[in-house]
């Protein structure tokens with residue numbers, strides 16, 4: 001008698017097949033290729049096994065470490081500023097009693113734009129010849145045309161500005177959700193217990209918002225760690241690699257220099273970064289939830 | 297000295313007026329209960345005293361100081377909320393000490409105040425737990441502890457027991473009363489439960505629709521209600537009320553033609569033909585020989601008993617009189633069968649006559 005395939009297995013097959021096709025196979029393929037000198041222009045190189053030589057090269061490459069460090073710096077600044085602005089916006093919107101729905105929708109606008117378009121937009125705004133910013137500065141009497149996208153520091157600032165403009169609303173919306181969910185009683189108790197508005201915020205509201213803040217942090221850290229589109233459009237990682245982040249470096253290595261094996265190896269190293277941030281923020285999230293007695 | 301005085305206090309929410317000009321003087325150390333049906337403006341009044349709600353009109357003063365424009369932290373009050381309102385991220389110890397930390401008191405003073413409050417309320421075992429790990433009764437104790445550590449001038453309670461089960465409620469009621477005897481502060485306590493009001497209050501303020509209906513000691517409200525609302529709200533079971541008309545010979549003719557004599561106090565104040573409600577409590581009508589004594593004026597009524605509820609020392613009897621369901625009480629009860637007819641005696645001096653139109657009580661003047 002033929003062994004029958006169990007029903008649950010048959011039912012799960014489609015899911016397995018889809019996951020294998022879109023996740024598992026590319027993952028295995030890219031992992032494998034990171035151990036080869038695979039060049040897009042010479043497909044046969046895919047079959048040469050070179051062990052961990054790609055990884056050795058990356059770990060001793062100062063350009064990689066510069067991009068790595070710059071990404072962490074970029075992420076730290078972006079997340080902190082987005083948190084501060086997002087918190088401020090959420091607190092203000094929460095106070096507004098009239099037209100709040102509309103305001104909430106308007107708040108989401110930046111998130112609705114394609115990052116590529118945001119990149120183009122700010123590339124124009126910060127252009128040193130015809131850009132809006134320099135125009136305004138000049139009409140205010142400054143005669144220097146600031147090289148917003150050319151000078152290393154200014155370019156980093158411009159990119160950060162675009163990134164923050166686009167994504168602060170992630171923080172704002174999540175924190176606003178937290179404020180809506182916040183019970184009113186403890187705040188009133190705090191008022192009666194003698195708190196000034198600032199003390200109420202510091203001792204009651206903020207601890208309650210921490211889980212929401214960490215969720216936003218997790219989402220955004222994953223987002224920013226793979227920042228690519230805005231940077232690529234605004235500066236292309238240049239000039240002279242002064243705004244190179246991990247993903248622009250990877251794409252340059254993989255598609256410009258055609259060294260796909262090396263680029264994939266970089267990808268695997270930088271994923272560690274994302275994993276580290278995710279674990280860190282999830283720990284913080286669990287701790288903040290436990291603090292509120294919400295269980296881990 | 298911390299009297300609390302409300303004069304013509306008004307609260308408006310937009311068009312809607314929730315509190316209509318309340319006047320009230322609360323003496324130092326007095327335990328005052330605001331009671332009334334849900335939505336009558338008790339919480340709003342209390343929250344205006346606390347400073348959590350703006351005052352739309354009139355004046356609130358605490359200890360002789362007008363506090364209308366002072367934020368809650370400058371009123372030296374503490375409040376216990378219906379939902380406890382504990383700080384979820386702080387353990388019991390931190391919850392208790394929070395207000396003192398905010399006031400920047402020295403650490404040693406905070407520790408001793410917190411320990412003292414914990415001892416009064418039996419919280420010593422729970423000091424390091426978070427509110428989520430406490431039962432309802434324990435949370436309520438913490439909320440009360442948080443209120444007493446500050447030694448405020450006035451305690452405000454907003455339905456603090458309504459989330460507890462019946463047994464715990466009775467127990468906490470006793471504790472609140474003990475607490476008042478121990479600390480002796482002025483207490484303003486809001487509840488919709490007349491039993492809580494009767495058992496706790498030095499004075500009850502009965503409210504309806506944003507107005508004060510009657511202010512008095514529990515016994516004053518029980519024995520001398522100013523209108524049918526007070527008569528039916530205070531006391532359990534509620535006062536029996538029978539519709540009737542005053543006759544020429546100073547009796548009340550009920551709708552089935554039966555006549556009941558009018559008690560002596562309002563006898564001269566009613567007009568023949570006046571529509572009235574005849575009111576008496578279950579305690580003042582009982583089968584002959586089972587409660588109401590023969591002293592004073594009485595009237596006998598034959599009642600057919602629909603139902604009886606033996607409660608041990610007394611039995612509650614349900615009967616129909618003039619198409620109205622009434623209740624009476626039988627002391628030293630004997631078994632009663634449904635459908636049995638009994639002669640019941642009414643203590644006339646405890647009966648009340650209310651004007652049917654205005655619902656106000658009619659008394660001699």
Ligand SMILES: Nc1ncnc2c1ncn2[C@@H]1O[C@H](COP(=O)(O)OP(=O)(O)O)[C@@H](O)[C@H]1O
Pocket residue numbers: 309312314332333334335336337338339340341
């Ligand atoms: N924030 C508010 N906005 C509008 N109306 C309110 C508000 N709070 C209470 N009310 C109204 O005021 C009245 C009194 O409410 P409240 O004082 O809470 O009653 P309760 O006696 O049950 O405590 C109610 O009719 C209620 O609907």
Ligand SMILES: [Mg+2]
Pocket residue numbers: 338339340455
């Ligand atoms: Mg209420």
